[in-house]
Amino acid sequence: MQFFAPPVERLIEEFARLPGIGQKTAQRLAFHVLNQPKEDAERFAEAIMQAKQQIFTCKVCQNLTDSELCPICSNPTRDPGVICVVADPRDVIAFERTREFQGLYHVLHGTISPLNHVGPDDIRIRELLTRVAETDVREVIIATNPDTEGEATAMYISRLLRPFGIRVTRLAYGIPVGGHLEFIDEVTLMRALEGRREI
Amino acid sequence: MQFFAPPVERLIEEFARLPGIGQKTAQRLAFHVLNQPKEDAERFAEAIMQAKQQIFTCKVCQNLTDSELCPICSNPTRDPGVICVVADPRDVIAFERTREFQGLYHVLHGTISPLNHVGPDDIRIRELLTRVAETDVREVIIATNPDTEGEATAMYISRLLRPFGIRVTRLAYGIPVGGHLEFIDEVTLMRALEGRREI
Numbered sequence: 001m002q003f004f005a006p007p008v009e010r011l012i013e014e015f016a017r018l019p020g021i022g023q024k025t026a027q028r029l030a031f032h033v034l035n036q037p038k039e040d041a042e043r044f045a046e047a048i049m050q051a052k053q054q055i056f057t058c059k060v061c062q063n064l065t066d067s068e069l070c071p072i073c074s075n076p077t078r079d080p081g082v083i084c085v086v087a088d089p090r091d092v093i094a095f096e097r098t099r100e101f102q103g104l105y106h107v108l109h110g111t112i113s114p115l116n117h118v119g120p121d122d123i124r125i126r127e128l129l130t131r132v133a134e135t136d137v138r139e140v141i142i143a144t145n146p147d148t149e150g151e152a153t154a155m156y157i158s159r160l161l162r163p164f165g166i167r168v169t170r171l172a173y174g175i176p177v178g179g180h181l182e183f184i185d186e187v188t189l190m191r192a193l194e195g196r197r198e199i
Numbered sequence: 200m201q202f203f204a205p206p207v208e209r210l211i212e213e214f215a216r217l218p219g220i221g222q223k224t225a226q227r228l229a230f231h232v233l234n235q236p237k238e239d240a241e242r243f244a245e246a247i248m249q250a251k252q253q254i255f256t257c258k259v260c261q262n263l264t265d266s267e268l269c270p271i272c273s274n275p276t277r278d279p280g281v282i283c284v285v286a287d288p289r290d291v292i293a294f295e296r297t298r299e300f301q302g303l304y305h306v307l308h309g310t311i312s313p314l315n316h317v318g319p320d321d322i323r324i325r326e327l328l329t330r331v332a333e334t335d336v337r338e339v340i341i342a343t344n345p346d347t348e349g350e351a352t353a354m355y356i357s358r359l360l361r362p363f364g365i366r367v368t369r370l371a372y373g374i375p376v377g378g379h380l381e382f383i384d385e386v387t388l389m390r391a392l393e394g395r396r397e398i
Contacts, residue, residue, distance in 0.1 A: 003296075004292070005265040008250055008254060010250065011249075020227070021228075028219065032217055042251070045247040046244070050210075051206040051232065055204060089230065
């Protein structure tokens with residue numbers, strides 16, 4: 001049943017397409033946009049178009065960037081011998097926030113997920129292999145999420161990288177800093193025990 | 200600290216401006232748009248612009264519409280003698296869903312709210328008075344929300360309408376259909392008692 005004028009309905013529909021946005025929230029957002037001054041709505045629409053037009057994936061690390069080579073890949077002080085493989089551009093940000101990692105990244109744009117029809121060819125694994133084959137890489141750190149799909153992707157990639165004879169590592173499992181032992185699940189605790197270190 | 204390319208940052212910022220959308224959700228939405236096919240993003244941007252360009256307020260009831268007179272006001276089978284005053288276009292939809300109300304609406308686009316610096320002149324009260332003065336209105340039903348601001352606005356409007364000598368009503372308070380008495384707050388229950396009717 002259509003109650004709103006067609007342009008309003010269309011706007012609500014577009015908002016409802018976004019992940020995690022239901023019908024009610026989509027209505028709220030659409031009416032917010034309708035109540036905004038015209039310049040604000042124009043700026044919003046433009047931001048969408050510009051992001052789509054100006055953002056590409058870096059030809060080396062596949063991260064989103066507005067130049068051919070992303071700022072990290074083109075930074076001469078970074079170590080190109082270490083590649084941290086992540087599933088999502090937001091994971092790069094998470095690592096950059098630590099200010100600890102000095103190597104480069106490789107963004108897969110997804111993880112292998114048969115249930116969602118995402119196979120190895122749908123994410124940027126081939127580009128990673130080319131990179132490892134063509135440049136002087138000492139270590140690949142596989143930093144996919146510690147869930148089933150992340151694990152499967154990590155295993156898959158590590159197997160593909162074995163012939164190259166380089167170091168392939170995975171992030172350490174353990175208790176998160178600031179966590180309370182009583183609230184930590186048994187699998188994590190088991191992994192934390194396994195990975196214990198001398199102090 | 201900027202980690203993403205400027206067009207991505209701008210898009211995240213625009214999403215974060217929307218009500219109820221925090222920084223993390225804004226990132227998620229922005230990356231969703233970036234991962235969409237270009238046509239989808241274009242359609243989204245266009246929906247925003249078109250809604251802004253094609254949607255006006257109806258010159259009679261102030262509801263949002265894409266024509267000069269909204270479909271309800273231009274419907275000859277509706278009774279122009281009864282006006283239901285609501286705060287928001289979405290409230291019109293709520294009433295239309297009941298398929299019971301045959302009169303017209305008046306959308307205030309807000310309620311009087313001194314805390315948010317919204318005074319009587321910031322919402323469409325003057326337009327309501329003009330309507331009542333110039334057309335043959337028998338009854339005004341004030342259907343603002345049953346909260347403090349909605350009540351205050353209802354009281355204010357009812358006082359302004361008194362000189363016109365027409366019937367001014369307010370929605371009935373009471374227990375919601377399907378509600379459980381044990382979960383109903385005491386004010387509502389008190390109002391339900393006060394408003395009891397013979398069966």
